[in-house]
Amino acid sequence: MSEDTTHLINQGLIETRNLAQCLAVDQTALATAIAGQLDDSLGQALIAAAQATEKQGISKRIAALGLALGQWLEHAPPPVRQQAWSLLQAHPSDTVRSWAAFANAYRERNQPLATAIQSQLHFACDSHFGVREWAWIALRPLLSQDLATALSLLRQYTLSDDPLIRRFSIEVLRPRGVWCEHIAALKNTPELAEPLLVPLLAESQKYPQDSVANWLNDASKTRPDWVRQLFQRYPPACKASHRIHTRATRSLSH
16 A cells, blocks of 8 residues: 555545555544544544554454544534534545444444434445445444344345345344354354345345355354255255355355
8 A cells, every 4th residue: 555545544535445454544543634624522532542442453443433433422512413423424534434333333222223223224335345344343232132123123124125235134143243243142043043044045146145155154153054954945046046055055064
């Protein structure tokens, strides 16, 4: 990554283009750069959160900045809050929008799960791959507290016309999600998620296809019997379903 690109990313002027650039963002420099666009107290809160987590991994840093933003939003006067929120959730920097995804999940923590899920779809449908990842990672802890309700609510989103929403509906509760805590109940009893997975076993779009396959591959590491039985009941019958089957069973000894 060139010095010019690094500078523009850390100033919040352009998006990152790949995972390596995402991981290389200087969160403290970025928070400092955008502080001038914000209320002084919010700018200082973001800088403090970035500085306090400088030695931590990317997941904890993004979450900490999102928490600082969410807490500030809860206590800010409505006009100031709305101005800041409008700016940050649509900011040119994908990293800043990722902070906003965590802030949004925090703000929705006491709302009904249906409301929280619907609200987070704004970030799940972001144009940037990184924001879409943080969208489900941020909401996952809330959903995992009430799996039965979450699984029931997510079913409607597997039927969405938008492949980004279909992908989110599966990715958010992967048993062994990347960069987040595992969900023991789904590792042990993955059949709870069959109503989510079965409608997408012949998913036509690659992006949600991969999520379905990765979900099943996760499950195969603790419940290989269930994964095999699932494909016995729903054998692949088209190009898409064969691709999902191949990727879903890659950890199994055939």
